[in-house]
Amino acid sequence: MVFTCRQCGKCCMYLGDYIVIERQTGPFRFECESVSTGTPFTAEVDEDKREIFQDHSFPEQHPGACRFLRPDGDLVRCTIHRDSPTQCKFYRCVVMRVADHDGKPLGYVTGTLALHADDPALRSVWEVIERKRPKPDEEAEPWIAAFLREKGYLVE
Ligand code: SF4
Ligand code: SF4
Known part of the structure; x- marks a missing residue:
């Protein structure tokens, strides 16, 4: 399953x-820090997003938002997609939604491959999954989806 x-x-x-900008070092170049990991990084605004980046009304209206976020038509996009920190690149909000065989939603799996569900049966299946799943997340994701389907769950 590809997110x-x-x-x-x-x-x-x-x-x-x-995601903090420490200083600007060029028209579209910034020295930044990813505060949660204490990692410095250099970011240059993606060439195809420079026009939208130059409109600062969005960050002014949304002071809590990352300084590199900008609306683009119906989308709201990262303007440093190429240079964004690793945790941004690997972040995925919801990778699977799990339902019973009648389609009743039971829970979901986040990008960190954590189950969010109250259903006791699904949670005990998940304990088995935690023990048996392949370790790299890229391999685990399709493996988990297949395992859940085998157990009779609907997985989207
Ligand atoms: S993905 Fe881009 S816009 Fe979002 S927090 Fe990371 S750097 Fe900021
Ligand atoms: S919330 Fe999910 S879908 Fe929306 S930008 Fe973030 S990762 Fe993408």
Whole structure:
């Protein structure tokens, strides 16, 4: 199962305190810090997003948002997609929605491959999954989906 980011921007709306611009070193170049990991990084605004980046009304209206977030038509996009920190690149909000065989929603799995569900039966299946799943997340994701389907769950 491949996660497709819809570029809604929701996950970046409150990251203004975590992705910090230390100084500007060129027209579109910035020295930054990813505060949660204490990692410095250099970011240059993607060439195809420079026009939207130059409009500062969005960050002015949304002071909690990451400084690199900008609306682009119906989307809200990261303008430093190429240079964004690793945790941004690997972040995925919801990778699977799990329902019973009648389609009743039971829970969902986040990008960190954590189950969010109250259903006791699903949670005990998940305990088995935790023990048996392949370790790399890229391999684990399709493996988990297949395992859940085998157990009779609907997985989207
Ligand atoms: S990761 Fe999820 S919340 Fe963030 S922009 Fe993509 S779809 Fe939206
Ligand atoms: S760097 Fe990009 S992906 Fe990361 S929080 Fe900012 S806008 Fe979102």
